[in-house]
Every structure is written in C-alpha cells, then in structure tokens.
Amino acid sequence: MTARDGGSEDRRISRFGATGLFSVGLLAGVALAALATAFSAGLGGGQAPGPMLAAAEARAAALQQALEQALAERDVAHRRQDALAARFAAAEQMARETELALSERSAALDQAFEAQERAADAQRALAAKAEAAGRREAAARIALAGAEARAEGLTRALEKLGTTMDEVIAERDFALARNGRLDGELDGLREDLALAVDREDRLVARLALAADESLDGLERVFKRADLDLDALLEQTERDFSGRGGPFREADEEVASALTPPKAPDARDVAVAALTDRFERLGLMQFAATKVPFALPVIGGRLTSGFGHRRDPFRGQISMHQGIDIAAPRGTPIKATADGVVTFVGRQRGYGIVVEIRHAFGFETLYAHLSKARVTLGQQVGRGDRIGDMGSTGRSTGNHLHYEVRINSKAVNPLKFIEAARDVL
Numbered sequence: 001m002t003a004r005d006g007g008s009e010d011r012r013i014s015r016f017g018a019t020g021l022f023s024v025g026l027l028a029g030v031a032l033a034a035l036a037t038a039f040s041a042g043l044g045g046g047q048a049p050g051p052m053l054a055a056a057e058a059r060a061a062a063l064q065q066a067l068e069q070a071l072a073e074r075d076v077a078h079r080r081q082d083a084l085a086a087r088f089a090a091a092e093q094m095a096r097e098t099e100l101a102l103s104e105r106s107a108a109l110d111q112a113f114e115a116q117e118r119a120a121d122a123q124r125a126l127a128a129k130a131e132a133a134g135r136r137e138a139a140a141r142i143a144l145a146g147a148e149a150r151a152e153g154l155t156r157a158l159e160k161l162g163t164t165m166d167e168v169i170a171e172r173d174f175a176l177a178r179n180g181r182l183d184g185e186l187d188g189l190r191e192d193l194a195l196a197v198d199r200e201d202r203l204v205a206r207l208a209l210a211a212d213e214s215l216d217g218l219e220r221v222f223k224r225a226d227l228d229l230d231a232l233l234e235q236t237e238r239d240f241s242g243r244g245g246p247f248r249e250a251d252e253e254v255a256s257a258l259t260p261p262k263a264p265d266a267r268d269v270a271v272a273a274l275t276d277r278f279e280r281l282g283l284m285q286f287a288a289t290k291v292p293f294a295l296p297v298i299g300g301r302l303t304s305g306f307g308h309r310r311d312p313f314r315g316q317i318s319m320h321q322g323i324d325i326a327a328p329r330g331t332p333i334k335a336t337a338d339g340v341v342t343f344v345g346r347q348r349g350y351g352i353v354v355e356i357r358h359a360f361g362f363e364t365l366y367a368h369l370s371k372a373r374v375t376l377g378q379q380v381g382r383g384d385r386i387g388d389m390g391s392t393g394r395s396t397g398n399h400l401h402y403e404v405r406i407n408s409k410a411v412n413p414l415k416f417i418e419a420a421r422d423v424l
Helices: 001-046 049-224 227-239 252-258 266-290 411-421
Strands: 301-304 305-308 319-320 323-324 332-333 339-345 351-357 362-369 385-388 399-406 409-413
Touching: 049 227, 049 266, 049 362, 049 411, 252 399, 266 351, 351 385, 362 385
Parallel strands: none
Antiparallel strands: 301 323, 305 319, 323 399, 332 385, 339 351, 351 362, 362 399, 399 409
16 A cells, blocks of 8 residues: 555545544434423323333433444544554655665666766777777788798898809909099099189189270270269169069079088189179170260261351351261161160251150250151160161251250260270
C-alpha cells in the first residue's frame, strides 16, 4: 500500500467516524422523543404507564447498548486512523528516501555514462594510435627494404671503388706531373698578367691625356663663344640625363661580382677619375650638338657680316642681324645644331625661311632659300639638310642669310662658327 492509498483510507475512516457518531446521537434522540411521546400518549389515553414504561426502558437500554457499541467502534476507528496516519508518515518518509536514492542513482548513472563515453574516446584514440603504429610499421618496413637495397648498392660501390683505386692512384700521379707543368705555365701567366696590367695602366694614362685634350678643346670652344659652360652642363645633366625603370633585385652572384668587396687601389681610383672625365666630356659633346657651332653651308663665301652695314638696295647704313654666305643655287643648307623646326614658309624680305629652336634658348634662321626640305615640328640633327640655296625675298643673288638668336636676341653667328673651327 502506498502513502497515497493510506491517506485515502484514513480520510474515509475519518468521515465514517463522524457520520457514525452523528447517526448514533440522532437515534438516541429519536428514541428518547419516542419514549416521551409514548409516555405522554399513555397518560393521555388513561392507560397504565407500567407496560409502556417497561417497553421504553427496554428500548432505552437497547439504544444505550447501541450507543456504547457505536462509541466503541468510534474508538476503533480513531485507533485505525492513528495507525493509518503513522503509516502515511512512514510512506512519505520512504518516498523521500526513495526519491533521494533515485537522484543518487541518476547521478551515478550520468557519471557511468560519462565514464563510458570517456572509455569509448580512449578506445577510439587507442585504435587511431594502433592504426598510426601500423602505418609507421609499414613505413619502417619499406625504409628497411630501401636501406637494405642501399646497403647492397653501397657494397657494390665499395667493390667497384676497390677495383678503381689503382686507376685513381695512377691519375693522381699523372695530375702531380701535370701540376708541375702547370706551375710553369702559371708563372708565365703571371708575367703576362703583369704585362697586361702595365699595358692597361699605359692605356688609362693615354685615355686620360686624350680626354683632357678633348676637354680642353671643348672648354676653349665654349669660352670663345662666351657661354657659361658650367650652367650649360648643369642644364644638360638636368634635362638630358633621366634614368629609371622598375627595380628588380639582381642575383646575388651578379651583385657580388659588380660590387667588389676589397678597397679600391690606385688603378681603381685612376679608372674612376677617367670615367668622370669621359662623363663630363660626353656632356660637353652632347651640349655642343645643341649649340649652333657648325657651318650652315659647306664651300660658301662670306659676303656680309653681322652688325651695321650699308644696305645693298638703298645704300643707307642699316643693322644686319645675321651673316650672308653666297654659293650656287641649290647648294645644300644644313642645320647648325640639333633642334625642332618652328617655322617653314615665306616672310617679308626673307623669302622662303626655315626657323629652328635649339636647347639653351638658341634659335637659328635660314632665309632666301629656293626650297625648304623640312616640315613644321620636325626634329633635325646637326648637319641635316633643311633646304636649298636660293635668292627668294629681298636679295641681290643666290646666298643664305643666317641668323643666331639667344633668348630672341640676335647675336653674331661667326662667334660660334669661329669658336668651333678646328675642334668640331
């Protein structure tokens, strides 16, 4: 029987006891009322009260007995109720103990499941380790087989080496003899190297002398032309010495070969100084190509110089801003420096004209041409044919009117032609 069943029975007993007592009391009351009624009726009817009283007493006695029996049953019911209450309390205590035991068993089961999972994980890890060990064992077997094969190959190689030792010894003896011959050849090479170094030193000295002579000659040219050589070279290096491109790191061997680790000796210093001379010479030669040092006509005759002169048509003194060079019609007219053609066409008094813009603010003008052989914007170099000798415009005969301007100011062209004579 569970605690819940005991409680239900206890409640039923309680209800029964209350109901039984109420019934017994009610019966006793009814019986007493009936006795009283019967007694009154007997008196009112004039009957003798003796038999009726006896009957009432008998009933009362029976009722008294029934009441006592009911009270006894009530006491039994109370005892049963107390027993059931005790059983109910015991059942509740047992239920609590059972619930606690179930909780403990549930926790133990959870721990057992966790232990089982850990055991399963450990089993899987052991299986993985076993599999890895198997793979390592297989690899070891393969490696062992390879080692055995290599050992066999080494054995064969040692056998072959043993058979070729005599050959090696013979080759060594031959090499020793050859080394003796090579030592003699090496001594000869050292002598040749010393001669080559001496020739190189003499060559560097001759090149330095030639560079100095060329530099001196060019410097005299620029000085005769009243030009600031340092300013021209600085502008040349700024405008015509651009370098660049993406950086790509060189191979280590190439970089080490191009960067000797040793300190420079006297020959290196001499070569570096010679390199500087030639670099300056190159800049000066390049700058010279941009200055109108050349003759515009080969084989012509100077018929009129720069400055004031008597005008050939009016006979009056006038300013002549160039020079006149006469030659047969069609004689080639050449650019006196590198530049860009800025004008091709006719101009009043000049006839057919070609104008060229050069570096450093120089401009040249070629007039009275019979024909122009360049176009506007064309790049020309020194010595390029730009037209033919003629007599167009205000002219007395076939000749070239040649002008040189610096920053739009006319200067004497002969100063530049004479400065470069016998040098360029």
